[in-house]
Amino acid sequence: MIIAEQLHKSFKRTGSGSGLLSLGKRFGSRKKPTTLNANRVVAVESVSFAAEDGRITGLLGPNGAGKSTTLRMLATLIKPDHGSARVDGFDVSTDVLKVRQHLGFMPHNAGIYPRLSARENIIYYARLCGLNKVQAEARVGQLIEQLDMHSFADRRANGFSQGQKTKVALARALAHRPQTLMLDEPTNGLDVMATRGLREIIRQLAADGHCVVFSSHIMQEVAALCDHIAIISDGSIAMQDTLSGILERTGEQDLEDAFIAATRILGDRSPT
């Protein structure tokens, strides 16, 4: 289970574009210019949401909404500036090792080692997570079977297709049998069959009682897969509920219209 409360993260602005922001609000943003700091990029303004075990939770937001930054804070890769979050009861700021034991994270850009084979990539990560050599080899064998990776398991990852990279990254995230799994835009670049396969795996993990969180900007995908949806826009959660709850609260017929309505409501709530 994940509980995030008012997570906030900004980054130092680099490069020469700092003057641009002070001229006005960001394109597509409903935030007023006064909330923007010319020296900092606010990636996540205030994110609070809960993701329960046995449930698929979708973090739905457009490009630049703060999805990856939120997931990276939850995965203990970066520290929040403010706010707090717990993964299976462990604090992401103070119980880093415990959080990592309980969490499997598949980052946006797969991040696999090109010189290692698929099998070696997964074994390496499993060993980092505390499995001994025999355990790691056995676990990797299971994952290769489960994710149908036989045809490329012993090839170097350099040159892998997007789908092959995604499978390796997913296997790596599952290596230590984490209770909670977070996937950052997992279907990016996958074909229809690979996407279907991944959806089945996600459904099965939730059915087995795992907490699964994934980020996406694809409405149909989130609508088809998620039990719970958290809409993120401009670094804040605009609305969170079941699909039917979101449709009811916005008075819309489909998620796309509901998404626009929810972000408009958030914009109207923002301080002037």
Ligand SMILES: Nc1ncnc2c1ncn2[C@@H]1O[C@H](COP(=O)(O)OP(=O)(O)OP(=O)(O)O)[C@@H](O)[C@H]1O
């Ligand atoms: N390390 C960083 N330094 C500066 N700005 C950053 C950094 N990381 C993220 N940002 C900025 O924070 C904002 C949110 O980025 P983030 O990657 O979290 O969004 P996202 O919702 O995952 O977007 P996408 O769907 O495009 O991947 C963006 O404006 C991004 O440029």
